[in-house]
Amino acid sequence: MMYQMMNNKATSLRLLATLMVTFSCGISQATQARPNTNENQKVRVESGLATPVMEAGRMQNAYIRVSLTGYEMPDLAARAPLNVALVLDQSSSMSGDKIQRAKEAAILAVSKLSSNDVVSIITYDSTVNVLVPATRVTDKDRFYTAIESIRAAGSTALFAGTSKGAFEVRKYLDRERVNRVVLLSDGMANIGPDSPSALGQLGKSLAKEGMSVSTIGLGLGYNEDLMTQLANYSDGNHEFVENSADLARVFDKEFGDAMSVVAQNVQIEIICEDGVQPIRIVGRDGSIIGNRVVTSMNQLYSAQQNYVVLEVAVPASKAGQQRQVASVKVTYDNMANQQSETANNSIAATFTRSTQEVKQAIDKVAYESAIEQVANEQAAQAVELRDKGDIIGAQAALKSNAAFLDDAAGLIESPKLEQQSLESLEEVQVVGQQGSWNKNRKLLKEKNYKRSKQQSLRSSSSSQDQSGQE
DSSP states (O other): OHHHHHHHHHHHHHHHHHHHHHHHHHHHHHTTOOOOOOTTSSOEEEEEESSSEEETTSOEEEEEEEEEEOOOOOSGGGOOOEEEEEEEEOSGGGTTHHHHHHHHHHHHHHHTOOTTOEEEEEEESSSEEEEEEEEETTOHHHHHHHHHTOOOOSOOOHHHHHHHHHHHHHTTOOTTSEEEEEEEESSOOOSSOOSHHHHHHHHHHHHHHTOEEEEEEESSSSOHHHHHHHHHHHTOOEEEESSGGGHHHHHHHHHHHHHTEEEEEEEEEEEEOTTOEEEEEESSOOEEETTEEEEEEEEEETTOEEEEEEEEEEOOOOTTOEEEEEEEEEEEEETTTTEEEEEEEEEEEEEESOHHHHHHTOOHHHHHHHHHHHHHHHHHHHHHHHHTTOHHHHHHHHHHHHHHHHHHHHHHTOHHHHHHHHHHHHHHHHTTOSTTHHHHHHHHHHHHHHHHHTOOOOOHHHHHHHHTOO
8 A cells, every 4th residue: 555655656746747848848959059149148237326416525425236137038048058956855854745845846847957957866864865966867767766766764964965966066067057056954954064154154165166055945944044144155046935835836936047047157346436435235245355346146047137236435526526436347157158258337426516416316226226235234133133032122123224214215206115114114013923933034034135135025915924824
């Protein structure tokens, strides 16, 4: 009887995969050849000040925004081949529906790939198991059989599992491929290095090699600080999945993102002109040395816009004067032609004694981006206060943040900032809920992470629904 049940499950998984192969056969066939690039297949780089007209006669802070927009991928034939390690938690806490849903999601993901793609399948519990080493996807049945064999047992050697996934990616590491580790875990790392900082350093070292790590936290038992730091330092994605039934959707999105990468190894350099002082990069890691600011993005997706916000101090200038504020240089690897390309911008400000002219000249898009990221950092600080047990302090910080966002929304008539202000007020109640803090903290950390990386957020109604469940 038990054998028959297992066999039925395996048959069901294969049927699902067959359906997906039928649906995605166009993808598999289309990715065999990639056309030459054209002028439309370049990253669009735009730079400017949120306040390009500034008040004369006084030193003041301003926000520089550098935006990068990935070109529209003409068709699936243009996509770069993948080099992905799928690292799955098979510890005892994954037993039952979790492991079954994870296997289904993994099979569906593999079914969408082509023979040009490389995939490895790694599982981890107390030890690490390489079920399929890095291999071109020419025999999908081999992957399906390996995935179907997964059984839950043991502890959680998360660091070792991620490291082994990176080892497999290195076998085919190539700038012409999208090199990524996709990590699924439902529990705390309890064998090997287990701190957020240790995993963050691992992510940082992999990013230097040209890999990103996307993390998927399943259920309420995983460490969201660890998972977000690992993703953050490698510029990967992060998802909180409370219900294992959502794993197929999340895996589909993750592999869809990987298939839409149009640029990698994106380096942004901002040189502030004489007298202009860089203060901080808002919402993103980077370095400031003297007047030189450097930050990076591991990849950019088709038709996606990402941006960097830099706060600077601009010296006092006379009315009617124009001042060069900064120069911008962006380099990236174009996946369409496998060439390194460069874009250069310059940023200037003019000065006036008219506050009305200052207000009318505000670049609403740049201003909105800057305010969004500043408020997002403040929201993260509220979570830190809540972690210390200072609920009143966390609530006060969120109320102040809501007022800050509301004022900015009114200044530029921004529905987006107004919505973010309302969310901040909702979070005042969320941080005060004792019994559901574990879940709500994961939701808040995910939202904060996605906003800093400019990834799509959950809908407001979805977040509210989830935060109300136990």
